[in-house]
Amino acid sequence: MQFTEEHEQFRKTVRGVVERVIAPHVDEWEEAGTFPAHEVFGALGDAGLLGLEYDPAYGGQGADHSYTAVLGEELGRIDCGGVPMAISVQTDMATPALHRFGSHELKERYLTPAIRGEQVASIAVTEPDAGSDVAGLRTRAVRDGDEWVVNGTKLYITNGTQADWLCLLVRTTDEGGARGMSQLVFPTDTPGFSVSRKLDKMGNRSSDTAELSFVDARVPVANTIGQVGKGFQQQMAQFQNERMIASYLAVGSTSFALERTEAYLRQRRAFGAPLLANQSVQFRLAELRSEVELLRQFNYACAEAYVRGEDITRMASIAKLTAGRLARKVADACMQFHGGVGYMEETWVSRYYRDARLLSIGGGADEVMLRILARMDGLDTGL
Numbered sequence: 408m409q410f411t412e413e414h415e416q417f418r419k420t421v422r423g424v425v426e427r428v429i430a431p432h433v434d435e436w437e438e439a440g441t442f443p444a445h446e447v448f449g450a451l452g453d454a455g456l457l458g459l460e461y462d463p464a465y466g467g468q469g470a471d472h473s474y475t476a477v478l479g480e481e482l483g484r485i486d487c488g489g490v491p492m493a494i495s496v497q498t499d500m501a502t503p504a505l506h507r508f509g510s511h512e513l514k515e516r517y518l519t520p521a522i523r524g525e526q527v528a529s530i531a532v533t534e535p536d537a538g539s540d541v542a543g544l545r546t547r548a549v550r551d552g553d554e555w556v557v558n559g560t561k562l563y564i565t566n567g568t569q570a571d572w573l574c575l576l577v578r579t580t581d582e583g584g585a586r587g588m589s590q591l592v593f594p595t596d597t598p599g600f601s602v603s604r605k606l607d608k609m610g611n612r613s614s615d616t617a618e619l620s621f622v623d624a625r626v627p628v629a630n631t632i633g634q635v636g637k638g639f640q641q642q643m644a645q646f647q648n649e650r651m652i653a654s655y656l657a658v659g660s661t662s663f664a665l666e667r668t669e670a671y672l673r674q675r676r677a678f679g680a681p682l683l684a685n686q687s688v689q690f691r692l693a694e695l696r697s698e699v700e701l702l703r704q705f706n707y708a709c710a711e712a713y714v715r716g717e718d719i720t721r722m723a724s725i726a727k728l729t730a731g732r733l734a735r736k737v738a739d740a741c742m743q744f745h746g747g748v749g750y751m752e753e754t755w756v757s758r759y760y761r762d763a764r765l766l767s768i769g770g771g772a773d774e775v776m777l778r779i780l781a782r783m784d785g786l787d788t789g790l
Contacts, residue, residue, distance in 0.1 A: 408707035414477055421481040424454045433486045436613035437758065440605075442490055444527045444569045444615075448497060452524025457498055461506050465514050466522040475499070476710045479652045480703075483659020486755055488762030489614030491656055492769075496565045497521060499652040500770075501528035501574045504590055504645045508633030517572055517592050529570035530649075531561040531593070531619060532642060538563070539775045541576070541642065542585040546621065548577040553628050555579070555591060557621040560603070563769075567617025568605050570595050576642050579635060588638035592630045599624030610761030647719055649770050650727035651709060657730035657766060658703045661737040664759055665696055668741045688744065695737055702729055721783050728776035731767030738763035 428450045436442035451457050459474045461467025468474070478498070482491035505518050520526040537544035546559025557577060564573075573593040580587030593600070603618040633641050669692060672683040682688055709722040738760045742749045749756035767773045781787055 408473055408476075408711050410473070410477075414473065417474055418477050418481060420454065421456065421478055422484070424451065424456065425481060425485055429485055429490055433490065433613065436490065437487055440607075440612050441568065441615040442493070442613045444493060444566060445524070447490070448494070448524035448527060450524070451494065452522060457494075457524055458502075458518075458522030459498070461502075461518070461522060462514075465506075465519045467506075472710050472713045475652065476655050476706060479655025480659035480662075483656040483661075484663040487611070487613050487758060488660070488765065489611040491660075492611055492765075493566055493614045495649075495652045495656060496530060497528050499648040500645065501530040501566075503648045504574060504632050504641045505592065507644070508590075508641055509592070510629070513592055513630065513632065520571075526571035527566055527569050529564055529566040529573050530645075531564050531567075531573040531575045533563045534560060535562050539772050541639065544576065544578060544588070546575075546577045548579050548589065548591065548626075550579070550628065551625075554625045555628055555630070557591075557593070557599070557624045557626065559621050561619040561621075563606065564617050564619055565614055567619055568602050568615040573619075574632070574645075576638050579638070585639040587636055588642075589635050590632040590638040590641050591626055592632060593624075593626055597624045597626055609764070610758070611765055646771065647713075647723045650723040650776075651706070651713070651719070653766060653770050654702065654706050654709075654723075654726035654730040657734050658699060658706060660759070660763070661695075661699045661734055662703075664737055664741050665692060665699065667755065668692070668744050672744060682744070691740060695740060698733055699737070702726070702733055705729070721780065724771075724776045724779045724783075727771060728773055728780070731773055734763040734766045 428447060448457065455468050456478060458467035459470045459478060460472060463469045479495070482494055485491045502518060502521055505513060509518065517526065521528045532541060534544050534546060546557065546561065548555035548557045559577070572595060575591045575593040576588055577591060578587055579589040599622045601620045603620045606616045606618065608616055669683065672688060673681050675682050706726055709719055709726055712719050712722060741756055742760050745754065745756045748754055751757065
């Protein structure tokens with residue numbers, strides 16, 4: 408991928424916004440277990456960061472996907488996992504299907520304010536009994552005239568306590584499996600909707616995550632995104648955006664973690680010399696940096712394929728699988744090199760270690776990525 412001076416200026420812009428709007432408050436938000444999404448998203452919207460690839464008619468920047476790769480890498484350098492994840496939900500998980508398949512009216516009413524950062528969006532797919540198995544979801548929407556009547560539960564929903572609207576995947580017919588689902592724009596001020604509870608997580612603590620309840624909640628049929636009954640297929644397409652941004656974030660976070668660890672090893676002395684003087688430490692850092700660079704270049708190849716309009720399901724699955732495993736590997740090495748001080752909550756290392764673990768679970772667990780790849784490679788033939 409060829410990056411221009413414009414890309415570098417954009418990278419500086421993102422880093423500047425992060426340093427000014429987010430970085431000074433991370434510790435406070437981690438302690439609180441949430442962050443002020445409307446305030447932060449408003450600042451990001453003012454900087455033009457929430458709709459990079461979207462139509463300028465709705466407030467987007469009309470840029471190509473290469474800018475999303477830059478955005479992801481820079482957000483990954485934030486000193487926590489929760490805030491960048493929440494931002495990426497807004498940019499690459501809850502809004503792509505609306506932009507791609509939604510009506511003009513829906514885009515004007517919900518996408519435009521999301522791009523401006525005036526409304527917080529969330530993606531509501533996972534359920535207590537339907538996480539990795541999306542086809543097993545049970546939340547239903549039954550048509551009653553010009554309205555859908557929604558009943559069910561969603562779990563592990565990022566931005567769930569602050570969202571103004573959800574990109575909600577529901578079952579709209581009695582067909583089983585992947586058939587008969589639809590995507591709805593669901594405003595959270597709808598009667599019958601409630602946040603059942605805010606979840607207490609091991610990591611990514613500054614990101615509010617919730618269980619959501621729907622009891623005879625009515626939304627207009629006009630809030631359907633794209634075609635009725637095509638929600639599963641539309642969500643699968645949206646998942647590719649989610650997995651790509653996750654891998655971009657991972658490159659940013661792992662690079663930053665290794666930079667910080669190197670700086671620590673240069674100044675920390677043991678047995679009369681800096682820890683970095685040990686060849687085994689040098690080799691391990693070199694090895695990890697090489698793996699991060701491989702992922703970075705694979706990401707760029709994936710981004711180029713996406714720009715060309717190719718089906719990137721296989722590449723995005725490989726990137727997501729690799730990113731999750733590499734994040735865990737880097738986090739473990741950083742913890743080991745910091746020793747006892749890394750195990751203390753007062754240092755960045757323990758937070759990074761906890762936050763990094765989610766990447767192999769959220770957005771499609773490692774096993775789901777492997778299942779996709781095995782099927783695409785024909786390995787399940789005859790089984």
